[in-house]
Amino acid sequence: MTTYTTIPDLNDDAESLREIRHHIHQHPELAYEEFATSTLVAEKLAEWGWQVTRGIGGTGVVGTLKVGDGPRSIGLRADMDALPIVEQTGKPYASAMPGKMHACGHDGHTTMLLGAARQLARTKRFSGTVHLYFQPAEEYGVPSGAQKMIADGLFERFPCDAVFGVHNHPGMPPGVFLFRKGAFMAAGDKVTITIEGLGGHAARPHLTVDPVVVAASVVMALQTIVARNVDPSQPAVVTIGSLHAGTANNVIPNSATMELSVRSFSEDVRALLKRRISALAEAQAASYGAKAVVKYEEGYPVVVNTDAETEFAAQVARELVGEENVVGNADILMGSEDFAFMLQQRPGSFLRIGNGAGEDGCMVHNPHYDFNDKNLPIGAAYWTRLVERYLSQ
Incomplete structure (x- = not known):
């Protein structure tokens, strides 16, 4: 019986992931200025044995790992840019860059994907090719980081059969996953x-x-x-x-x-x-x-998730966190997301992960917002398991 990654498998990495996330949070960079962040990402990927390509779409980074002779490939995307907001969290790792802040959780998105990169390289329980797309300038507007990476030949140079992305979701507890087939975001x-x-x-x-x-x-x-x-x-x-x-x-x-x-x-x-x-x-x-x-x-454009890939992604979440922590038909969201451009090019799904409810669920784009570190091992385990299941031998 094939063994897939579970959340406890990432528990030992939780502290190092927090350190990475806090470092990125403390050094936020705006759209197309993610030089230090992309360098950190590239160095970590190289350290763990990934093939690294930089400069895609400006400051974008792609990590590639091929294991075995499986013919399929999968792409996972995380955004890296911050916002022009003065942070007011008072956290010890608060932004050291005046007027710049990770107020949308991209520091957490990047760190979760890095956690998966380390686990995938460590265990190699798949057969096929994984591409990790670390994207700049999601907050920029047109032309966005996704558009520029695509224009740089992202899917021709680093092809995938399906592409997946995630965003944190204030208002739901950490570790709760939200999915929706079809149109999801405006x-x-x-x-x-x-x-x-x-x-x-x-x-x-x-x-x-x-x-x-x-x-x-x-x-x-x-x-x-x-x-x-x-x-x-x-x-x-x-x-x-x-x-x-x-x-x-x-x-x-x-x-x-x-x-x-x-x-x-x-x-x-x-x-x-x-x-x-x-x-x-x-x-x-x-x-x-x-x-x-x-x-x-x-x-x-509208974020449109394809049915098969969304059902697959939701099933992986059910296996990881249990049926009770998966919302299979989430409400539509009036926010927008440039991952929509990637979904115009490839089948795939954009999902959400709870970032906290009540007083702990501060809305994004707010000077008091912070990504919930409880999600770091959960998100890393989810991405790892998604790859293992998609590229199962």
Whole structure:
């Protein structure tokens, strides 16, 4: 009977994995600046006997390990970049880089995959080829790290029959796995709207076209799109995350600029949102005598998991942590993820692992967030077992 990796097999590695994760956390690097992180990854992989290729998609790293003569291959992906956030956790390993922080858990994703790399090299209980894709710039937007790695020939140079990725999931206990077949995470687009008015003295507003007033009106009008234009059965989000205008209280500025995050799950809704946002902003501005210039950037597509690979990945999780710790049909998520580009190229699945519930489940992209170290041996064991099962002899 074939023996597959269990979580206790990684218990002895837990402390060293924590040390790696804390080091990466303390030295966060933004998109396409992951020089120290990629060096650490490359050095660890080489130390454990993996063939290492650097510079894929800029700062990306690929580790390759072939065992036996099995014809199949598998790809596992972890993201490495941090966010431009000032950390407020107060942890002893908090960011030493002002204004930069691992506020989305990519330090943990990278470390879990490194833990699997060490275990796979140590046990070699598979026959076939494993490629580990350590990706830069997931947070960047277009062009993202996944796009750049793919453009650099990722799947031609390091081919796989299926590709898998993971993200931590605040709100669920550590070690709980979440899966969903089909569409799982939303497409995400970025919109910049510049309101061009006519500036002047705050005491003589009748001689101006106040872009701040226009922008406020546009913000409120945009809220009607999802409520009144999108089919209520179709998920969609329009969020104005940034609004800037003026530099002094007694000056009406010439312009105001807002940035939107737009999420959707279908191409029809995505097209509707683009059409209505542009038309509404332009018409609303015109009604005040101003002009709206709309820049619409299509970003990450919908994350679509293939059925067979998702069922396989969920079954591996059930074997590892038990049926009670696996959510087989998780709710859709309105967040976006550039792993979607990889899933457009290869069958595969993007899964989630709980990062903590209640007070321990701080949302990502928050200055108080931290990856849960309890997941390090669990995630490493999961990736190892997934490879062993996929490339079973």
